[in-house]
Amino acid sequence: MHAYYADHFVLPLPEGHRFPMRKYSRLRDRLAAEVPGVRFFEAPAASDGELALVHAPAYIQGIAQGTLEASVYREIGFPWSPAMAERARRSVGASVAAARAALTEGVAGNLAGGTHHAYADKGGGFCVFNDIAVTARLMQAEVGRQRKSPFRVAVVDLDVHQGNGTARIFAQDPSVFTLSLHGEKNFPFRKEPSDLDVGLPDGCTDEAYMQALHQALAELEGRFEPDMVIYLAGADAHEGDRLGRLKLTTDGMAARDRVVLDWAWQRRLPVVLCMGGGYGHDIETTVAVQVQTWTIALEYQQRWQAWAGLRA
Numbered sequence: 019m020h021a022y023y024a025d026h027f028v029l030p031l032p033e034g035h036r037f038p039m040r041k042y043s044r045l046r047d048r049l050a051a052e053v054p055g056v057r058f059f060e061a062p063a064a065s066d067g068e069l070a071l072v073h074a075p076a077y078i079q080g081i082a083q084g085t086l087e088a089s090v091y092r093e094i095g096f097p098w099s100p101a102m103a104e105r106a107r108r109s110v111g112a113s114v115a116a117a118r119a120a121l122t123e124g125v126a127g128n129l130a131g132g133t134h135h136a137y138a139d140k141g142g143g144f145c146v147f148n149d150i151a152v153t154a155r156l157m158q159a160e161v162g163r164q165r166k167s168p169f170r171v172a173v174v175d176l177d178v179h180q181g182n183g184t185a186r187i188f189a190q191d192p193s194v195f196t197l198s199l200h201g202e203k204n205f206p207f208r209k210e211p212s213d214l215d216v217g218l219p220d221g222c223t224d225e226a227y228m229q230a231l232h233q234a235l236a237e238l239e240g241r242f243e244p245d246m247v248i249y250l251a252g253a254d255a256h257e258g259d260r261l262g263r264l265k266l267t268t269d270g271m272a273a274r275d276r277v278v279l280d281w282a283w284q285r286r287l288p289v290v291l292c293m294g295g296g297y298g299h300d301i302e303t304t305v306a307v308q309v310q311t312w313t314i315a316l317e318y319q320q321r322w323q324a325w326a327g328l329r330a
Contacts, residue, residue, distance in 0.1 A: 019118040019319040020126040021049065022310070023107030024061040027101050037144055038297060042130050043294070044305045045312075048176040049102065049129075052309060055316045061112035061128070069110065069157040072187060074139040081106060081146060086293060094141035103255070106146035109133060113149040113292055117157050120288040124322025125279070125315050127291030132250040134181035134294070135206065136186075143179065143205060150175075150248050151187045154194050157246060165296075168193050172287075173245035174278055175212075176231075177252030177294035178204060184208040195242040198233055201263050214238060220263045224270030227255070227300055231274060235281050247282045251275060251306040252294030261297040268307065275311050279318045286325075291315050 025042035035083035049056045069078050080086035084098040091098050092311065112128040134150055135143035154171040162169040172195045173188075175181040180200040188194040195213045202217030209215070216234050218227065254262040256271055282289045292313070296304035 019056050019316045020055050020059060020116060020123060021046075021129055022059050022061040022112035022115045022127070023129040023135065024105055024112055024281045025087075025129065026047070027105035027108055029096055029102050030099055030104060031096070036297070038301050040302065041301050041304055041308075044301065045129055045308050048305055048309050049312055051283060053316060055311050055320070056312060059115065061108040062115055063104065063107040064110035064114060064147070064152060066154055068114065068156055069107070071159070072138055072151040074146055077139050091131065092109075094146055096146070096322070102146070102153055110147050110149040110152050113153040113248075113290060114156055117153045117248075117290045120246070120290050121161065123319060124326070125289045125291065125319035127315065129293060131292035132252065132294030133137065133176060133186045134175055134177060134250060135179070136183045137186055147208055148183050148187060150181075150184050150250070150292065153248060154188075154294060158193065161245070165267070168243065169246070170194070171242050171246050171248060172238060172242060173197065173248045173250070175250040175294075176255065177250045177273060178253070178254040178259070178279070179295060180206060180209045180215065180217075181212060182206045182210040184206070185212040195238060195244065196261075199231060202262075204263055212241050213241070218264060222264045222266075224267055224273065227264070227266055227270060228273060228277065230275055235277070238313060244287055245288050247278075248290045248292065249278055249282075250263060250292050250294040251278075251311045253296030253304045253311070254294070256296075256298070256303070256307050258298045258300065258303040259296065260299050261295070267311065271307050272310055275314045278286070281316050283321060289315070289318070
């Protein structure tokens, strides 16, 4: 299973910054040690042209050169630096590369990504560029042109925070379906309407969450026929997360991943896996949840390979 990383581009964050930058290298280290079926590739940098499928040229250049107003970087949550700009491009490039791999491999992923708070002309919530939106647009351009028919993408966003940037970008686009299952009272406090929003109460536990997820996927299926799924498997719905406010157990998180991946598998839809958020009181708890997600995803990728072998 292909996994794309950019964890060697480390942002020089000030002491005490709440963003857990080291979780990305820890995830790669643990997957390398514990999940031998995952193959690692350095993420390519997204080009200006690829970013411009979604983002305003002035914003792209401002991030590249560090020339935007200070308030823009404050809203993102990161101070500008060359590493910040490069990491943002690589995070997008990782999801794009994973999407290309998923078309033939069935499932592939970004060891980071899921930057769903970025709008076309601004970032927010630790998100600079929107890797989900760029990936969807680029797959539509590349695959749709080959097929000479529309390529439809479903975004299944299970990060605990609502995917406001993604929802806004695709608000008038019937070729992309945005589903967000999130904490209703959590950030962002001003939400953008997705195609399907499911707001959950603080303290939501496994049973209620799974019921909501099953209902949401059934509604998605009734309204939309995707060709690909981009899955934001945010670890921040876990009960050990300091920003999440939901109460899913580790077993509940595994059940969540299996439901989404099985739903896609039953329909033979390639899946792009993105990690989204994760802010555990103990960062190793977040990493353990993410390792579990990748382990389950690998099972489904192996099913894809076996199925492809039978068809060959």
